[in-house]
Structures are given as structure tokens and as C-alpha cells.
Amino acid sequence: xxxxxxxxxxxxxxxxxxxxxxxxxxxxxxxxxxxxxxxxxxxxxxxxxxxxxxxxxxxxxxxxxxxxxxxxxxxxxxxxxxxxxxxxxxxxxxxxxxxxxxxxxxxxxxxxxxxxxxxxxxxxxxxxxxxxxxxxxxxxxxxxxxxxxxxxxxxxxxxxxxxxxxxxxxxxxxxxxxxxxxxxxxxxxxxxxxxxxxxxxxxxxxxxxxxxxxxxxxxxxxxxxxxxxxx
Amino acid sequence: xxxxxxxxxxxxxxxxxxxxxxxxxxxxxxxxxxxxxxxxxxxxxxxxxxxxxxxxxxxxxxxxxxxxxxxxxxxxxxxxxxxxxxxxxxxxxxxxxxxxxxxxxxxxxxxxxxxxxxxxxxxxxxxxxxxxxxxxxxxxxxxxxxxxxxxxxxxxxxxxxxxxxxxxxxxxxxxxxxxxxxxxxxxxxxxxxxxxxxxxxxxxxxxxxxxxxxxxxxxxxxxxxxxxxxxxxxxxxxxxxxxxxxxxxxxxxxxxxxxxxxxxxxxxxxxxxxxxxxxxxxxxxxxxxxxxxxxxxxxxxxxxxxxxxxxxxxxxxxxxxxxxxxxxxxxxxxxxxxxxxxxxxxxxxxxxxxxxxxxxxxxxxxxxxxxxxxxxxxxxxxxxxxxxxxxxxxxxxxxxxxxxxxxxxxxxxxxxxxxxxxxxxxxxxxxxxxxxxxxxxxxxxxxxxxxxxxxxxxxxxxxxxxxxxxxxxxxxxxxxxxxxxxxxxxxxxxxxxxxxxxxxxxxxxxxxxxxxxxxxxxxxxxxxxxxxxxxxxxxxxxxxxxxxxxxxxxxxxxxxxxxxxxxxxxxxxxxxxxxxxxxxxxxx
Numbered sequence: 001x002x003x004x005x006x007x008x009x010x011x012x013x014x015x016x017x018x019x020x021x022x023x024x025x026x027x028x029x030x031x032x033x034x035x036x037x038x039x040x041x042x043x044x045x046x047x048x049x050x051x052x053x054x055x056x057x058x059x060x061x062x063x064x065x066x067x068x069x070x071x072x073x074x075x076x077x078x079x080x081x082x083x084x085x086x087x088x089x090x091x092x093x094x095x096x097x098x099x100x101x102x103x104x105x106x107x108x109x110x111x112x113x114x115x116x117x118x119x120x121x122x123x124x125x126x127x128x129x130x131x132x133x134x135x136x137x138x139x140x141x142x143x144x145x146x147x148x149x150x151x152x153x154x155x156x157x158x159x160x161x162x163x164x165x166x167x168x169x170x171x172x173x174x175x176x177x178x179x180x181x182x183x184x185x186x187x188x189x190x191x192x193x194x195x196x197x198x199x200x201x202x203x204x205x206x207x208x209x210x211x212x213x214x215x216x217x218x219x220x221x222x223x224x225x226x227x228x229x230x231x
Numbered sequence: 232x233x234x235x236x237x238x239x240x241x242x243x244x245x246x247x248x249x250x251x252x253x254x255x256x257x258x259x260x261x262x263x264x265x266x267x268x269x270x271x272x273x274x275x276x277x278x279x280x281x282x283x284x285x286x287x288x289x290x291x292x293x294x295x296x297x298x299x300x301x302x303x304x305x306x307x308x309x310x311x312x313x314x315x316x317x318x319x320x321x322x323x324x325x326x327x328x329x330x331x332x333x334x335x336x337x338x339x340x341x342x343x344x345x346x347x348x349x350x351x352x353x354x355x356x357x358x359x360x361x362x363x364x365x366x367x368x369x370x371x372x373x374x375x376x377x378x379x380x381x382x383x384x385x386x387x388x389x390x391x392x393x394x395x396x397x398x399x400x401x402x403x404x405x406x407x408x409x410x411x412x413x414x415x416x417x418x419x420x421x422x423x424x425x426x427x428x429x430x431x432x433x434x435x436x437x438x439x440x441x442x443x444x445x446x447x448x449x450x451x452x453x454x455x456x457x458x459x460x461x462x463x464x465x466x467x468x469x470x471x472x473x474x475x476x477x478x479x480x481x482x483x484x485x486x487x488x489x490x491x492x493x494x495x496x497x498x499x500x501x502x503x504x505x506x507x508x509x510x511x512x513x514x515x516x517x518x519x520x521x522x523x524x525x526x527x528x529x530x531x532x533x534x535x536x537x538x539x540x541x542x543x544x545x546x547x548x549x550x551x552x553x554x555x556x557x558x559x560x561x562x563x564x565x566x567x568x569x570x571x572x573x574x575x576x577x578x579x580x581x582x583x584x585x586x587x588x589x590x591x592x593x594x595x596x597x598x599x600x601x602x603x604x605x606x607x608x609x610x611x612x613x614x615x616x617x618x619x620x621x622x623x624x625x626x627x628x629x630x631x632x633x634x635x636x637x638x639x640x641x642x643x644x645x646x647x648x649x650x651x652x653x654x655x656x657x658x659x660x661x662x663x664x665x666x667x668x669x670x671x672x673x674x675x676x677x678x679x680x681x682x683x684x685x686x687x688x689x690x691x692x693x694x695x696x697x698x699x700x701x702x703x704x705x706x707x708x709x710x711x712x713x714x715x716x717x718x719x720x721x722x723x724x725x726x727x728x729x730x731x732x733x734x735x736x737x738x739x740x741x742x743x744x745x746x747x748x749x750x751x752x753x754x755x756x757x758x759x760x761x762x763x764x765x766x767x768x769x770x771x772x773x774x775x776x777x778x779x780x781x782x783x784x785x786x787x788x789x790x791x792x793x794x795x796x797x798x799x800x801x802x803x804x805x806x807x808x809x810x811x812x813x814x815x816x817x818x819x
Contacts, residue, residue: 009734009736010736011734011735011736012734028480030481030568037688040688040739040740041686041688041689043731044687044688044730044731044732044740045731045732045734045740047732047737047738047739048739049271050448051271051275051277051447051448051449052275052277052279052280052447052448053447053448053483054280054483054484054564054568055563055567056279056280056372056375056560057271057274057275057276057277057279057280057447058272058274058275059271059272059275073567075567094418094736094737095734095736095737096737098737101272105272109386112387113383113386114334114335114383114384114386114387115334115335115383117333121329121333123329124289124329124345125289125328125329125332125333125338125345125346126332126333127340127343127344127345128340128344129340129342129344130339130340130341130342132340133337133338133339133340136337140337140369140376140379141372141375143274143279143375144272144274174335177335177337179335180335
């Protein structure tokens with residue numbers, strides 16, 4: 001199978017280049033990650049992140065034939081040859097398919113990604129109705145792979161100012177949690193021309209999310225909260 | 232050689248999965264300076280892949296008690312578990328689950344607002360009488376929800392993470408005190424000494440020593456290799472759990488929660504064969520029992536598929552509502568890795584390596600212990616181990632489902648509290664051992680100096696193939712003895728590896744070569760311990776010694792790297808506060 005892979009090692013390459021590979025796959029190779037492991041066995045200098053190989057750890061996000069996705073859950077039957085692999089767009093490249101995700105995590109951390117509840121907890125669990133718990137479905141499953149934020153033009157232009165779809169999904173995950181007491185603080189934190197409102201509902205995030213989540217919808221709900229408290 | 236740079240902390244934690252982050256939380260909230268190293272961003276740790284639930288006798292569904300949980304765990308362990316540690320874990324279980332809920336964990340809920348609990352293998356009410364719903368679940372993503380919640384809570388506590396740093400070796404002085412680790416920063420290739428008053432190993436399991444494994448690529452037994460090279464023993468390494476339901480061919484985990492929700496296993500004749508092997512708990516018998524039964528069915532020609540090499544997990548009768556609500560990720564996995572929609576069709580499954588019951592020996596505080604003089608459990612100063620890399624031992628010869636996440640929480644927290652109790656801030660750092668860092672530098676220098684040699688992926692592949700063929704579900708003397716010989720040959724090949732990649736920047740070939748040093752120690756410990764144990768107990772099933780032999784083998788194995796020497800120590804059959812559960816026949 002034929003691949004065209006973005007290569008860059010700052011120690012020896014003046015600039016990035018593409019390297020072509022033609023690798024023999026085994027019948028058991030099912031996913032793109034399996035093929036990448038074959039490539040690496042031939043050329044051990046090819047660098048990429050990987051861990052769980054089942055789409056839950058979020059390590060092996062990359063740009064596959066122009067679209068962000070996880071290598072481990074991308075079926076080889078679904079990709080056209082030569083498969084062009086590039087690092088996630090919009091973030092600094094450390095080497096080959098490995099990007100520097102500092103800016104992405106900085107935005108995630110900026111939304112206070114933890115439950116805020118200052119009342120002393122009861123001896124047992126805090127109660128939450130099944131209906132209230134359902135509000136968190138589609139929000140808490142995020143794996144922080146960054147496929148969404150690095151597919152978002154608003155994040156490309158303002159990665160330092162716009163929180164991005166992953167961070168905003170997390171922000172709404174806590175706003176929507178009946179156990180969280182900091183909705184006002186969370187809205188204040190996003191009340192700014194960039195942090196939330198740079199989302200123009202382009203919906204690339206929804207298109208690429210490997211977990212089928214919908215950050216645009218969550219962002220819309222945060223905007224609704226903003227409007228409601230303004231009136 | 233010039234000296235390595237040194238950074239100093241009160242505590243260094245190696246590993247940022249469930250146990251490492253539960254420990255770091257206690258330390259950071261107590262104001263200690265703590266460095267948490269992880270090969271991957273914390274939420275990518277393998278805890279994230281746990282699915283089914285956390286065992287705790289909350290009693291939200293029906294009456295339950297920690298004593299019943301304790302009995303189930305001891306019986307599940309085939310009496311090899313230490314009853315003091317098991318009592319501590321089961322008693323603490325409700326508290327650590329409530330804490331996690333208070334941290335924001337999105338557990339599923341019952342109509343009354345309490346945490347939803349599902350049935351799981353080997354968990355029973357009233358000492359084996361009937362199944363009980365004890366597994367606290369967040370759909371079939373419990374590990375994901377837990378590791379994210381713990382990371383989030385650590386963000387709040389301002390824990391300092393060293394992301395994409397790999398620990399290479401422990402530093403011990405002449406007295407045997409542990410003084411920190413030598414660590415390798417992947418992005419820059421820099422090597423540094425992280426000196427600490429206390430070092431915690433929380434590196435997880437080593438399931439990647441087998442070819443067919445549910446484990447992530449990062450599970451290479453790094454803490455085990457570090458401990459072994461530092462002269463410390465590894466305990467009960469022959470006991471490896473085969474999870475009954477890995478997707479056939481792919482190895483990806485299908486939670487026992489599927490059977491907890493009512494799924495059943497079928498052979499080629501469409502027979503629910505577990506009724507024959509475990510008339511009482513059936514498909515929810517403990518994992519070693521179910522895996523052996525499946526293997527037996529396949530061996531006797533009742534396997535499914537063109538090669539009759541797997542069985543079927545049927546869950547379509549649960550209906551789309553239950554599947555979509557309680558098992559959404561399972562449906563996703565089955566679609567992606569088995570090409571089946573489990574709402575309509577069964578999933579092809581085989582027993583697959585999943586969990587390492589053994590590990591670095593510790594006491595209930597998480598302190599690493601090793602024989603010294605007449606004391607089989609003398610504390611190794613400055614060193615703790617928690618989670619799957621540790622052997623406390625609560626799982627004995629076979630772990631019950633849901634007890635792994637529980638183990639991470641209970642002993643991560645216990646170790647954290649014990650460390651906080653030592654008032655480290657008032658203590659100075661010891662003088663660093665004069666040879667600190669030499670061993671790691673020698674490993675790196677050998678690798679960098681090797682212009683040709685054995686291929687790392689090839690040797691790793693051979694280790695996995697050998698372990699799979701010689702140390703599988705059913706074992707015998709001939710298989711094991713030949714396996715020991717082959718693994719020892721591979722040990723020599725590991726010492727001769729070479730890599731092509733010469734870059735300092737994010738050199739993953741170098742990382743994989745360093746991991747191989749840990750894989751081989753784990754493989755040696757496993758197969759040498761298995762060869763020596765001439766009995767069947769829990770996950771160690773020997774066709775030449777089919778029975779449990781309490782007279783000779785009710786004892787823990789200790790393996791030492793030096794000469795692959797074995798030693799043994801007694802099982803603690805004395806709980807902390809209740810009557811002991813003496814060994815008896817184990818049926819489900």
C-alpha cells in the first residue's frame with residue numbers, strides 16, 4: 001500500500017518534505033495505525049504518537065488525506081491511495097507527525113476543567129437524577145485528541161485567544177452538570193470577543209470528531225446562557 | 232562522564248494513570264512539591280481504556296456488604312491474596328467511590344439519584360449465594376471518566392506534570408535507600424536526575440509481553456524493569472489474567488459489563504456452555520474460569536468460524552435501548568473492529584491477555600517491601616508502588632472484574648496519605664549516591680554506540696510470540712521449560728539491539744528500545760515463576776498439575792533478576808479485624 005508522509009526532523013531538515021512509502025501489509029492489518037507500525041518497522045525514524053489503538057486515548061490524531069482523524073480507528077479500506085499523512089494543522093510541529101499541543105491544553109486548562117462545588121460533600125454520593133445526568137452525554141466523552149480544534153479556522157487564526165471547540169465542549173460539560181456551582185464564573189470567563197464568540201459555526205469540529213461529539217451544539221448552548229443572563 | 236543535571240522534589244511519581252494521579256492528588260493538596268512523570272499526556276494512560284466499573288459495596292441496587300466483597304475477592308484470588316490488604320480495600324471501597332463522585336465523576340444514575348451499579352463476574356451476595364450489582368459504572372467508559380476526573384482534580388490542585396518523560400532507572404544508595412529516578416525527556420532527548428525523598432512507581436501493567444493483548448502499546452512494564460534492575464524482587468508474576476472477551480483477531484477489550492447486563496457466551500452449536508462449567512454464576516463466573524471454559528470449548532472442536540477458533544458473545548436480546556445507553560462504546564468497538572452490529576449480531580471473542588496480578592511487592596501503605604534477614608516484608612526506604620505494577624496483594628492468582636480501578640483508587644490514596652504523614656517538607660534531601668545515573672547512561676551509551684545489531688521491533692515480536700505460545704491459558708512443564716530457554720536466548724538478543732534513528736528530538740525508536748529492556752525483565756519473571764509453580768491456581772492452569780496444592784504452594788513467588796533466582800514468602804491469611812477465610816474448594 002502506498003503512503004506519502006510529512007517528514008521533518010529539526011535536527012537535520014532545513015524544511016519539511018514528503019516521503020513516499022510502499023509497504024506490504026498483512027491480512028490482519030485493519031487500521032491505518034497497523035500500517036504505520038509496518039512503516040516504522042521499515043524506517044524507525046518515522047515518529048508518531050500512539051497508545052491504546054482503540055480510539056479512546058486520543059494519542060494518534062493526524063491529518064489523513066486532508067481530514068483530521070485517529071489512525072487507530074481509520075479503516076484502511078476507507079482511505080484512498082497514496083494515503084497522505086500530515087501532522088494536525090495549525091500547531092507547531094515537533095517532528096514528523098508529532099505536534100506541540102501546549103496551546104491546545106492551555107486553552108483546555110483556561111476553562112477551569114474541574115467541578116466547582118464548595119458545599120461540604122455529603123457522606124454518600126451527591127444525588128443527580130438520570131435526566132440531569134443525561135445532560136452530560138455527548139460532552140464528557142471527549143478524549144482531548146485535538147482533531148476538532150486543529151480543524152477550526154477560528155482556532156488557526158487565534159489559538160491564543162479563542163478557546164476552541166474542545167475547550168468549549170469541556171466548559172459546557174461543567175455548566176451542564178447540576179453538581180457544579182460556578183455557572184456564572186464560567187460564563188464570565190468566556191465573556192469576551194474571542195474566547196467564545198470567535199466560533200462562527202463552521203462545524204468542521206463536528207465533521208472530524210472521532211467520538212461523534214458535537215462541540216458546535218455545546219457552544220450554541222453556552223451562547224444561549226449568555227443571552228439569557230443578558231436579558 | 233560529566234554529571235547529569237539534578238532537580239529536587241519532595242516526591243516523584245512515575246506514571247499518571249489512575250493510581251499515580253490518585254496519589255499525586257493527596258500530595259499536591261497537602262502542599263508537597265511533587266513531580267509526576269508520564270510517557271504520555273495523563274489522560275492517555277491506559278486506565279482510560281477500562282470499561283465496566285469500580286467495585287464497591289454501596290448497596291444502591293440491593294443489600295450489599297464489604298465483607299461479602301472481601302469474601303468474593305479472596306475466593307476470586309484462589310486464596311493467594313493477602314487478606315489484610317483485601318479487607319482494607321473492600322472496606323475503603325465505598326469511600327473512594329464517593330470521593331470520586333464528589334470530584335465530579337459522571338457516574339450513571341438510578342431513578343433515586345444514586346450511583347448506578349451493574350453485576351460483574353465473581354461478585355455475589357451473602358458469600359456466593361447469588362449475583363449482586365456492585366460495579367459502579369459510567370456507561371462502558373468508566374476508566375475514561377475516572378482518569379479524566381482525576382486529571383481535572385489534579386489541575387485544580389496544581390500538580391506538576393512532566394508529560395512525555397520516561398523514567399529509566401531508580402537511584403539507590405549503598406544502604407539501599409531509593410533517592411529518585413533518572414528520567415528521559417522525549418521531546419529533547421535530555422537526561423536528568425529527578426531526586427526525591429520519596430519515589431512512587433505507578434507505571435501500570437506489562438500486557439505487551441504477550442502477542443494478543445487488550446493492553447495499550449505503552450504497557451511495557453517500565454516500573455517492573457526498573458525495580459528488577461535495582462535488585463528488588465517481583466512477586467507472583469506467573470499470574471496473568473486472560474480476559475474472556477477480547478475481539479477475535481483484534482484483541483480489543485469487550486467489557487464483562489456486557490455479560491453483567493445480560494449478554495451470554497455461545498459455542499458453535501449455539502449452546503450457552505457456561506451453564507455446564509459454572510452452574511450458579513454461569514457467564515458471570517470469575518474470569519479465569521470463563522477463559523478456561525472457552526478455551527476448552529475451542530479445543531474440543533466447538534469453536535466458531537472457519538478455523539473454529541473463537542466463541543460468540545450474544546447481546547442482541549438486551550435490545551437497542553440497553554445497548555445504546557449502557558454499552559455504547561462496545562457497539563462502536565464491535566462495528567469498527569469486528570464488523571458486526573451487536574444490536575443484531577453476536578461479537579466473535581477469544582480469551583485475551585488483560586491484566587497482571589503480580590508486581591512489585593508492597594504493604595497496605597503502598598511501601599515496597601522485600602525480604603531482609605528474617606523479615607520477608609522489610610520496607611525499602613523511599614520507595615512506593617501502586618496500581619497494576621504493584622502486588623499488595625489483593626488479586627492473588629486471579630483478579631475480579633472492577634477490582635482493578637478500585638485498587639488504583641484505594642492504594643493510590645493510601646500511599647499518598649502515608650507519604651503526607653511523613654512530614655517530608657521538614658526533611659532534607661539525602662546526599663545523592665555517587666554512581667547516580669551511571670546505569671542509565673551506560674544503557675543509553677550502548678544503544679547510541681551500536682551501529683548494527685538486533686532489530687527492536689523484531690525482538691519484541693519474538694518475546695510476544697514466545698510468551699503467547701509457551702505461557703498461555705493452559706500450561707505444562709514441557710511448554711514452559713522450552714519457553715524459559717527461548718526467553719533467556721531473547722534476553723541475550725535484547726542486549727545487542729541497535730536503532731537507526733540518531734535524532735535527539737522525539738526519538739520514538741530509542742524509547743521503544745528502552746522499553747524493550749523492561750519487557751524482557753517482565754517476560755523472564757513471568758515464565759520462570761510459572762515454570763517453577765507446580766500446581767494450578769487461579770490464572771495459572773497447568774494440565775500436568777491440574778489441582779491446587781495448598782500444602783506446597785499456598786505461598787507468594789518472588790523473582791529476582793540476578794540469576795533469575797526464585798524465593799517464596801507466606802500468604803497473609805489474617806485479615807485486619809475479621810475472622811480469616813480459610814482456603815476451600817472454589818466453584819461458581
